[in-house]
Amino acid sequence: MKYSLNSKKVADAAHEWLINRGVRTLDIAEITYTLQREYYDSLTIEECLASVEQVLSKREVQNAILTGIQLDLLAEEGKLLSPLQEMIENDEGLYGCDEILALSIVNVYGSIGLTNFGYIDKLKPGIVNKLNDKSGPHKHTFLDDIVGAIAASASSRIAHRKQEEIEKKGLIPPSS
Template sequence: MEQEKQKPSRLEDLNQYEIVVQRLLERGVNLEEIAEITYDLQKKYIPELTLEYCLIHVGKVVKKREVQHAVITGLELDILAEKGLLSEPLSSMLLNDYGLYGIDEVMALSIVNVYGSIGFTNFGYVDKLKPGIIGKLDEEGKLPGKCNTFLDDIVGAIAAAAASSIAHRFSK
């Protein structure tokens, strides 16, 4: 009889969480910057909202396995593009954040999908406006040899998902 593969334990998920947080830091993003975007998305709807509460929800989002997988995959693709380890035409599409590529947004939508339709609208909003760290990453990604094609959308998706999580908690 074939041995059944074991599911990752909660401890493994938490270890992967630490890896994701570290990789985001290595790419110039900390969870507090993501929480600031989440706060800006929700503050007009929830006057008592705090940045600390937003940070808790950002952490909850990043602890989800589906989110961790998307972050790890997207960051790895950006890094491989920077190192010139992807073949053409994908390499050029990522290094130039080709407008019609769209897979970066699709991956980001897999993150917000965890939290329902409000996540989609929040993501669309931050993807268009590029507030805070998202705008910085977008601009930095235009520098020669730098690729943030997935990173800026991942950050926006995490912020949007956290905002959605908060909205669900406060809905009446």
């Protein structure tokens, strides 16, 4: 029989692992809201939360969450081989695999997501800053970037949907 993992099991695990690492979907939605509020006067945190939930419903996103958190946990436990252990444990500046994993999320949502991710990665707003703090016992080398990518993707999703709404109302003629 061909191997197949139940999608609900993967989705539930990704959600549970985020919560266990101190990340709520509302935390991600707040970053999304911050990125988009100046462009859409009627934007609500509920819309942002719904967009985050849609991003989290994608299997590619769930896979990135599970992979990144697992690597962070292994680094905390000192269970990686050297020099990878030290690179992840210390979030070494030249180790960019954490950003590359996060970009796998952003790539689902286009170039706006990419620019939003760069902005989040630079400024580290909200929960991303908390996850990036190296003074605590937890290693979030991957998770801070993954959370930033989810917020950037949710933001991109909103931008695309709002553009569609504007065009449907006839406020901006469609491109030819």
